[in-house]
Amino acid sequence: MAPTAAYEEIADWYEEEFLAAQRAGEGPGAAVTRALIDLLGPVGPGGGVCLEVGCGTGVHAAAVRELGWTPAGIDLSAGMLRHARGRLPILRGDAERLPFRDASVPAAIAMMVHTDMPGYPAVVREAARVLRPGGVLVHVGVHPCFCGGFADRGDPGAVVIGPGYLDGHWTKRSWTDKGVRNRVGASHWPLPALLHAFLDAGLTLERFAEGGEPVPFVLGVRARKPPAPGARGEPAPEARE
Template sequence: MTAAYDEIADWYEERFGGGEDPLGLHAALGELLGTGSGPCLEIGCGTGHNAGTVADLGWTPVGVDISARMLGHARGRLPVARGDAALVPVRSGAVSAVVTVMAHTDMSDFFAVLRQIERVLAPGGVYAHVGVHPCFVGGFADHSDPAAVVVRGGYRETHWTKESWTDQGLRDKVGAVHVPLAGLLNGVVAVGMGLERFVEGGEPVPGMLGILARKPG
């Protein structure tokens, strides 16, 4: 397996491992996931920086990612396995919680990943998605003015792009898949999970959208 993040894993750890969280990702993850116990699977765990938040809620964090270099940084933070998000190496119904954090835009077929999430969840299990806000983050959005976001054409189409307003982020390096809001929500519903709660984060307009879904008991 090859992974785009292998080439930038060290840069990613240095750039995003400093604890800054302007979008409120960890607070959103805590609010959506809530307290619990047992294994919580993070699909696309990257360097493992969300493990502390998951553990603080009482869960036992475990992670899966396709990038060996990213997992090299993660191994000191949580147990990990290397694997494709669309073919998760976890038995069906094995976990009570699954999370993805800023990961769905890195997955070429997020709808296949959603099917895997539903499969590995036990009945009544929860899925907490924390990701870029599809309405305001993408190749169609210009964030160069800190006080405003300019949204141009291109939002409605699902697509992959490396177009970016900055060379300090991820999209210009590894690309990103954009799925519009309706497609994202409909994808969760299509695999049989029920939508329960939403959160947004970031200023001046939301850059993060969080979703809580549950597999029927």
């Protein structure tokens, strides 16, 4: 069965209202950008492509470009990609079946999308497949411990956590009717399950970031694909005594 583009019907609202509020400082946009900059970091000598998996309207391309990377994006929603044109090169496609060769890109990012992807562990595996040895994957997403159908963030000075955190699930339950989750729903993974997705894909966890108040609503992870055997002076396994 073909995957469904959950954002297709709300693409214009997302760009023209939701992101406008983010730019006005009424959402997590600044914390998301800080985590991206901290974890991705400047490009190395010679430059390189940074693939955004689930790029949406391409709002993160400017930050990627400022770090010296060449942004490129893929998304399932034609409506979202319509707004991304002009911000970065784009391709419509399924994040669980990336149309790229093995070991073909030096960096990839997944920005605030893991809650939108019921098969996110498969997405991480695909990102790991297309990364070059030594390449990095940066994940910046909703913090699984403090956001979800179990968390009431209606009070700006406190977050009330109810039952349900340990139960992986999909829900449209949300503390606000002005956000994304009550429109498209969200998938939830407890923190161990989320981090295991990177380890199970063969990636090495390197750095983490949190952001937001009164408790973090953003969690960032940088993971790296191990270098190829024999790289950086390391002998290939068959050459060892």
